[in-house]
Amino acid sequence: MKDKSKALEALLQENRVFAPPQDFVAQANANDAAIYDQASADRLGFWARQAESIDFFEPYNEVLEWDAPFAKWFVNGKLNVAYNCIDRHLKTDRRNKAAIIWEGEPGDTVTLTYQDLYREVNKFANVMRKLGVKKGDRVTIYLPMIPELAIAMLACARIGAPHSIVFGGFSADSLRDRIDDAQSTLLITADGGWRRGSVVPLKGNADQAVEGDSPVKNVVVVERVGLAKSNANMVEGRDLLWHELMKESSHICEPESMDSEDMLFILYTSGTTGKPKGVVHTTGGYLVGTASTHRYIFDLKENDVYWCTADIGWITGHSYIIYGPLANGATTVMYEGGPDYPNKDRFWEIVEKYGVNIFYTAPTAIRAFMKWGTQWPESRDLSSLRLLGTVGEPINPEAWMWYHKFIGGERCPIVDTWWQTETGQIMISPLPGLTKTTPGTATVPFPGIEVDVVDEQGNSSDAGYLIVKSPWPAMLRTVYGDPERYKSTYWSRFDDYYFTGDGAKRDELGNIWVMGRVDDVLNVSGHRIGTMEVESALVDHQSVAEAAVIGKTHELKGQAVAAFVTLKDGFEGTDDLMAELKAHVAKKIGAIARPEDIFFSAELPKTRSGKIMRRLLRDIAEGRKLGDTTTLADPSVVQKLMSQNDE
Ligand code: WTA
Secondary structure: OOOHHHHHHHHHHOOOOEOOOHHHHHHOOOOOOHHHHHHHHOHHHHHHHHHOOOOOOEOOOEEEEEEOOEEEEEEOOEEOHHHHHHHHHHOOHHHHOEEEEEEOOOOOEEEEEHHHHHHHHHHHHHHHHHOOOOOOOOEEEEOOOOHHHHHHHHHHHHHOOOEEEOOOOEOHHHHHHHHHHHOOOEEEEEOOEEEOOEEEOHHHHHHHHHOOOOOOOEEEEEOOOOHHHHOOOOOOOOEEEHHHHHHOOOOOOOOOOEEOOOEEEEEEEOOOOOOOEEEEEEOHHHHHHHHHHHHHHOOOOOOOEEEEOOOOOOHHHHHHHHHHHHHOOOEEEEEOOOOOOOOOOHHHHHHHHHOOOEEEEOHHHHHHHHHHOOHHHHOOOOOOOOEEEEEOOOOOHHHHHHHHHHHOOOOOOEEEEEOOOOOOOOOEOOOOOOOOEOOOOOEOEOOOOOEEEEOOOOOEOOEEEEEEOOOOOOOOOEEOOOHHHHHHHHOOOOOOOEEEEEEEEEOOOOOEEEEEEOOOEEEEOOEEEEHHHHHHHHHOOOOEEEEEEEEEEEOOOEEEEEEEEEEOOOOOOOHHHHHHHHHHHHHHOEHHHOOOEEEEOOOOOEEOOOOEOHHHHHHHHOOOOOOOOOOEOOHHHHHHHHHHHHO
16 A cells, blocks of 8 residues: 555545444434434534533533634533542442453453442542642643553542643653643653553653653652562652552542533644644533543443543543543443553453453554454454444555454444544544444534535535534633634634644545545554654754655554654764664654654755645655656755665
């Protein structure tokens, strides 16, 4: 799949149609197509009905107040997210139901019932209150996928302290930037985490991130791998051990009464500038949006075991491991480690062991499973599965068919869900008991969601930009500390429409095919990386004069980072320097941003007006015949680059 345009062509020629299986339809949470008509006839009424499944301490008096582009949902309602995700289930048969089934990479397991979760969350909420964390204070969480991560975020929600979770794969520098931007006073981390048998040195990174001038007053450390093993150093007066603090803490903690529009969390995501954006999500709308989509799209039933394989450091983990599922009283599985550790059937072993019914993963993972071979899933009993989902990038039809056949046993509907950190909730997806699907399309908007494909002028079109036409409950409310950036990034390209940054097409059946980003955001293994962030990391190295970064089509990752670098005088583009630059990016941002390829060039190909020709760089990186080069200022630059790729 070297040639991206060919892959896209193949995607659009895909016309196999899969109708929901009859027995699935019969039991589905949504099996009457009237849900779409009703929602479009009365969108706010639809969302008001969804809000009935959420407990408000004080009722809201208006569904939506829209002062474009600023939205308030469930206006003046008072509620608490942790109360909705835990306390209210204790009054029902769910009290002793497994809320979280957790498995560590080494094979250790913990099951937290709703009652257990209540106790742990309250205890940690009291710990934070004792440390002086008040409603509105930001708390940064830098943890591996361990139960304490879920407990910490719910405890934050309980006391009204917005969390900012930083994925454990991010570097010390990235962590520092995010802490500083949010001005967090508390950092929660672990001595380390397990990844493919080795220890990720989280505490070491955390120490660097808060060294010197930092808003962080205390660091709470979970002992995950053992302090000795991780070489973690505890700083007297600043660092405190989780289990020590928990020992003395009371398990009664009244939840804060939060306004619907109080901030629930900040999550940083890459944009088109060098500085990641703090996407702000609030309380009422976010919970209504995630809980309702989770219930309908994943067809959740009381006894289901549901597993989303994302990391909670990304939005998918926030919305569909924790908040949506727990608000619905589900049993949600959390797994700490790699999919191929110790063997390539680890995921299928987990499905078999816990009898997972609903499984949600990313196309990049499916492509890896395909490469590893069918013997791995075939050696496990996957008959408990009844529904599959994907998220993060367009799924290529081959991967869809493989997933359908070898994981779903040709009986499970697949929901291809399109959404973003900013949308908070799934926006485009089949409803598994209603929607006919075709491999590669996320199909149609969720009821109550209005999207369109528009041309440059903002007119509805069959190909162009994906936009959202009206506000939705879990939408981002702003960019933390930067409402102007919120307006200019999302709401200025087309008047009154939310601009997604994605290109899309619509077919004759009305299905929407999301084609990928049209801005300078890469999608590497389903993770967003801004080209500017990588460029800034490169020019931060003493040898680099200028850098241009592009996404190169990659068989497994979807896209891989490729960098074009011009060096300062006196430096030579050796293999050693190449390795050093790759390591430098990993150190500055995190391993996910490490360039796969670096091309050295005396100059970068630019137009006569000085714009770097990224399309050309993409052609070079992918070894393609070059298109139009007539606008190039100096054609010889390209010849030299091309010859490098042949080497
Ligand atoms: C891409 C992840 C096609 C898209 C939830 C979007 C998808 C970006 C799909 C958001 C899908 C996500 N089909 N593309 N089903 N799901 N994307 O913020 O480019 O990490 O803009 O949120 O992923 O990535 P983010």
